[in-house]
Amino acid sequence: MSAHDLPLLEVRDLAKSYGGLQALKPTGFELWPGEVLAIVGESGSGKTTLLSCLAGHVPADGGSVRFRLREGTGVDLLQMAEAERRLLARTEFGFVHQNPRDGLRLNISAGGNIGERLMAAGWRHFGRIRGEALAWLDRVEIDRSRIDDLPRGFSGGMQQRLQIARNLVTRPRLVLMDEPTGGLDVSVQARLLDLLRRLVAELDLAVVIVTHDLAVARLLSHRMLVMRQGQVVEQGLTDRVLDDPQHPYSQLLVSSILAA
Amino acid sequence: MSGAYNFAYLDEQTKRMLRRALLKAVAIPGYQVPFASRDMPLPYGWGTGGIQVTAAVLGQDDVLKVIDQGADDTTNAVSIRAFFRKTAGVATTERTAEATVIQTRHRIPERPLHAGQILVFQVPIPEPLRFLEPRERETRRMHGLADYGAMHVKLYEDVARMGRITTSFAYPVKVAGRYVMDPSPIPKFDNPKLHDCPALQLFGAGREKRVYAIPPHTTVESLDFEDHPFEVQRWDRPCGLCGSTDSYLDEVVTDDQGGRLFCCSDTDFCRERRDRMDEGR
Numbered sequence: 415m416s417a418h419d420l421p422l423l424e425v426r427d428l429a430k431s432y433g434g435l436q437a438l439k440p441t442g443f444e445l446w447p448g449e450v451l452a453i454v455g456e457s458g459s460g461k462t463t464l465l466s467c468l469a470g471h472v473p474a475d476g477g478s479v480r481f482r483l484r485e486g487t488g489v490d491l492l493q494m495a496e497a498e499r500r501l502l503a504r505t506e507f508g509f510v511h512q513n514p515r516d517g518l519r520l521n522i523s524a525g526g527n528i529g530e531r532l533m534a535a536g537w538r539h540f541g542r543i544r545g546e547a548l549a550w551l552d553r554v555e556i557d558r559s560r561i562d563d564l565p566r567g568f569s570g571g572m573q574q575r576l577q578i579a580r581n582l583v584t585r586p587r588l589v590l591m592d593e594p595t596g597g598l599d600v601s602v603q604a605r606l607l608d609l610l611r612r613l614v615a616e617l618d619l620a621v622v623i624v625t626h627d628l629a630v631a632r633l634l635s636h637r638m639l640v641m642r643q644g645q646v647v648e649q650g651l652t653d654r655v656l657d658d659p660q661h662p663y664s665q666l667l668v669s670s671i672l673a674a
Numbered sequence: 675m676s677g678a679y680n681f682a683y684l685d686e687q688t689k690r691m692l693r694r695a696l697l698k699a700v701a702i703p704g705y706q707v708p709f710a711s712r713d714m715p716l717p718y719g720w721g722t723g724g725i726q727v728t729a730a731v732l733g734q735d736d737v738l739k740v741i742d743q744g745a746d747d748t749t750n751a752v753s754i755r756a757f758f759r760k761t762a763g764v765a766t767t768e769r770t771a772e773a774t775v776i777q778t779r780h781r782i783p784e785r786p787l788h789a790g791q792i793l794v795f796q797v798p799i800p801e802p803l804r805f806l807e808p809r810e811r812e813t814r815r816m817h818g819l820a821d822y823g824a825m826h827v828k829l830y831e832d833v834a835r836m837g838r839i840t841t842s843f844a845y846p847v848k849v850a851g852r853y854v855m856d857p858s859p860i861p862k863f864d865n866p867k868l869h870d871c872p873a874l875q876l877f878g879a880g881r882e883k884r885v886y887a888i889p890p891h892t893t894v895e896s897l898d899f900e901d902h903p904f905e906v907q908r909w910d911r912p913c914g915l916c917g918s919t920d921s922y923l924d925e926v927v928t929d930d931q932g933g934r935l936f937c938c939s940d941t942d943f944c945r946e947r948r949d950r951m952d953e954g955r
Contacts, residue, residue, distance in 0.1 A: 496815075496819065497819045497820075500819055500821055504823070519806070519827070522827055522831060523831060523834055523835075525830070525834055526827050526830050526831050526834065529827070529830055530823060530824060530827050531823070533823045533824075533826040533827060533830065534821070534822075534823020534824065535823070538826070538898075538899055538900050539899060539900045539901050540830065540833050540899040540900075540901050540902050541901050543830065544834070561834070562834050562835060
């Protein structure tokens, strides 16, 4: 069996409560290398909680998240020591925040933002770090001359593209995205979606993308989960779910899209 | 010595508390140990951390030297020296060679230190990661996990903006291959002196309530890039008073006509060289 025949991520019975509120009921899914999985649902449906538990930003109450390492062995992210988990997070994962201000260092130049993960991974040659930063600015369509500018002077779309470059520079295998197109105007969204599609294909990335925008899910994802009140109510291939929704809630979601 | 004070101002229990913290600091080189910093009769920023460490390590037979920016005759140095003369009755000196305890602000003496001496640094901000990460909880976790990639970002920014590493004081170091440490605002000129030093080096931050240490003969590396290695400051002229070409120089304005004098910041080192020149004459 090649690496592509085994799931990259196996999530089993992942659950999270905040006090008496069960934000995420025991949930499981699998993600294969190179696959884009969209998690859709209304606000408060538990999709961001699910993503935060996967990323380790909030501790899960129970369940397991098995991640397959490059050499083929699986590790449970929830049982791992924090030092190991952080090392993985720096090299194998990316996390794209909805608000680029949460994912960038605004008082550090664009080049420094891209280079940080490389330096964390042990790069100590300034020329090579800078070369890599320039190459990534090209890939995310930011002008090379902006490398020494602070991201606080960038437009929202540029900040989001910079955040993507900063995450992808160490060639992670899994990227988690929380509403990456939220808060951007429609033409900027379209450009960002094109860019994401291209990068995902080029780098063979596995992506979990949380969105409430079904158009984003349709464009980017292969498969989707529909969440409501902390649980998955429907899952399947994106086109199937969107064209032939089975669960009443999915039907409601799909029918509530305004046709332009 | 005034009878109204306990030896070296602090009470014995406070000194024991400080010594326990210092022992832990020596056992884990470069690690910041919290301690119950006391109010001292001088304002924060004037050396409240250093003065507490000095009080904790001072014995009756010690000879104390205090310097501020290398000089023995500046306000801060004079008043701290007078403070310990009054409260501990210890002998004081301006000579680096004769001192057993040296409290310093912003410099390491030019004359190499020897075994048995203790150098006490006054530290304003002990956390080298503070510039990148404002949350104390997070910086402590970063130290715990040796998660130091962000530390190079500051140096990257220097080279990207200025073409070289322009950080010239409080230049971050890695101690004994483990903890990244702020060496206090000494010029990076003094960083090489931290490495493999035969004297014990103690650091006290009063406001931030932290002590840390470099035990004698510990490896101390200054962070850098392969293609932009660590370098110390150089001057294109010798000291205007003693002619030294390898000491740290201060620029002193001498008149209103643009007159400048470059001279050693270490006043004891400069005086010693001039005395030797006079003898040779």
